[in-house]
Amino acid sequence: MAVRRLRLLAALALLLLPIRLPLKMEYQAASILPLPILPPLPPARTVERSLRVVSGTIARNTTLERALGASLDATNIHYLVLTARPLYDLARLSVGHPFDVSLDTDGLLAAFSYGIDELRTLRVKRNGDGLEAQVETRRxxxxxxxxxxxxxxxxxxxxxxxxxxxxxxxxxxxxxxxxxxxxxxxxxxxxxxxxxxxxxxxxxxxxxxxxxxxxxxxxxxxxxxxxxxxxxxxxxxxxxxxxxxKTFLRSPLKFSRISSRFTHARLHPILNVVRPHLGVDFAAPIGTPVRAAADGVVLAAGWSGGYGRVVRLRHIRGLETLYGHLSRIDVRRGQRVVQGDRIGAVGMTGLATGPHLDYRTIRNGTFVNPLTIQPPPPxxxxxxxxxxxxxxxxxxxxxxxxxxxxxxxxxxxxxx
Structure with a gap:
């Protein structure tokens, strides 16, 4: 027991002795890693080349998350949207508009741009620890x-x-x-x-x-x-x-060709009999927009025998117009239309050998030639x-x- 006490006292004595290190070793330990010499900042173009830039255009049914998801995480996209929102809502993206996103070497957002329209561009860039946005406008x-x-x-x-x-x-x-x-x-x-x-x-x-x-x-x-x-x-x-x-357009189609004119005796291409053709046929591709020839009200819009899908409009002074063989109808009965409004599209419904518009004009119940009608003066x-x-x-x-x-x-x- 006495021996154990002596050994314990000896150990405590050693711990209390001062530790002396050579002065030269302390100095070397403090200066062993000298301060590095920092290189000068590179010029701006070198910084730009070090960025990874992703460019593209907005596709149909694409959100910002889908467009940038491969480059930025959800948190960065969220901050980008919040920063831009006072100037432009990035939820309102337009198909075909361009965007660019620049990432630094750590994959962090450095800059973002979006073409709002031909004159305005939204730009978001990193400023210190945050982001700042502006809209650049050209004239x-x-x-x-x-x-x-x-x-x-x-x-x-x-x-x-x-x-x-x-x-x-x-x-x-x-x-x-x-x-x-x-x-x-x-x-x-x-x-x-x-x-x-x-x-x-x-x-x-x-x-x-x-x-x-x-x-x-x-x-x-x-x-x-x-x-x-x-x-x-x-x-x-x-x-x-x-x-x-004028009160009436010369043609309800902007560009087409006349394939059959107004006549009281024409060999019908399907029925193979001579009968009146009291309208003008305009040949055009299926889907070509058909316009209202004048302001008016829709009298009928639907299927009508050999005319196929047809629209009939009532205008001023006892005048009516009829549009036959349509592939689709874009108006309803009783609807008011303005000259130039789209009322349907060219087709070949009913008795038709090819896509065309059968355009007819009625004055006080009698068919008249659409190409020679004299509308009221403006x-x-x-x-x-x-x-x-x-x-x-x-x-x-x-x-x-x-x-x-x-x-x-x-x-x-x-x-x-």
Missing amino acids: YDTRAEAIAGRISSSLFGAVEEAGESDQLALDLAAIFEWDVDFNTELQPGDSFRVAVEKMYLEGRFARYGRILSAQLVRGSRTLRAVRFDGPRGPEYYTPGGVPLR QPVPASARTAFEAERDHELALLEPAGAIVADDTPGPRR
């Missing part, structure tokens, strides 16, 4: 330019030869559609001239704006149109102040607006002259 550079062409085969071909796109041909045809059936009445040698706003982004053409004035020469006949804010809003008028918009510019109209007309007709591009915002004179 069009709008110029009024004169464009001219000569028709050899079609209006589309002439516009293309002038270096322009199909949209300009569609817009031009819409102005004169009450006076010209572009399916049948244009001839080689006819010509057009148009003053149109062309809109540029960063020096590149983006889209067409308003057509300010237009001219169409058909043989010895010249049609001119100027844009003016009339009682129904912006419309096109003749230089004399008469609206080009109302001209009121006397109270005549002075403003004439100033606008002179300004816009002057733009038709090939004097080069004019910046629309700097052009003197009244604008509508």
Whole structure:
């Protein structure tokens, strides 16, 4: 027992002795890892190259989670949505719009962008430990330019030869559609001239704006149109102040061809008997939109024997129109329609050998030729607006002259 106590006292004595380390060893231990020399920050382009950028466009029925799920986790996507929400709701994604997401080397979100529309881009970027968002907005550079062409085969071909796109041909045809059936009445040698706003982004053409004035020469006949804010809003008028918009369209289809005309004696292609054909057949692909020829009310919409699916409209002054062989009907009985409204689509229902529209016009219960009907005249510019109209007309007709591009915002004179 005494021996154990002696051993315990000896151990305690050793623990209480001071520990002495050489001074040089303490100093070396403190300086054994010298401070590293930090390299200078790389330039911005080097930083960008170190990021992983994922680009794409929004697909149909795609949410932000589906679009970014392979790159970001749910938490990062949630913070991205919350950051952007005061400026733009990322739940409202549009099909075909572009997006980019940039990730740093650790896979964290560095930046995100989404094209809201042609002029606005949502940008979200990392700022310290958080995210910040802004909407970048661009502006069009709008110029009024004169464009001219000569028709050899079609209006589309002439516009293309002038270096322009199909949209300009569609817009031009819409102005004169009450006076010209572009399916049948244009001839080689006819010509057009148009003053149109062309809109540029960063020096590149983006889209067409308003057509300010237009001219169409058909043989010895010249049609001119100027844009003016009339009682129904912006419309096109003749230089004399008469609206080009008539009570009836010349054709319920924008572009097609006539396959059979109004006649009292035609060999029926299916029944093989001679009988009247009291309408005009417009050949067009199945599904081509059919438009109401004038304001009116739907009298009938459904199946009617040899007409197949048919729509019948009642208009002013005892006039009615009928649209037969439709593949689909987009209106119902009793519905009011406005000129140009889609009422159905071209088909070949009923007695039909191919896809076409059987278009008929009835006046006071008697079928009349849709191509020769004289609709009621439109109302001209009121006397109270005549002075403003004439100033606008002179300004816009002057733009038709090939004097080069004019910046629309700097052009003197009244604008509508």
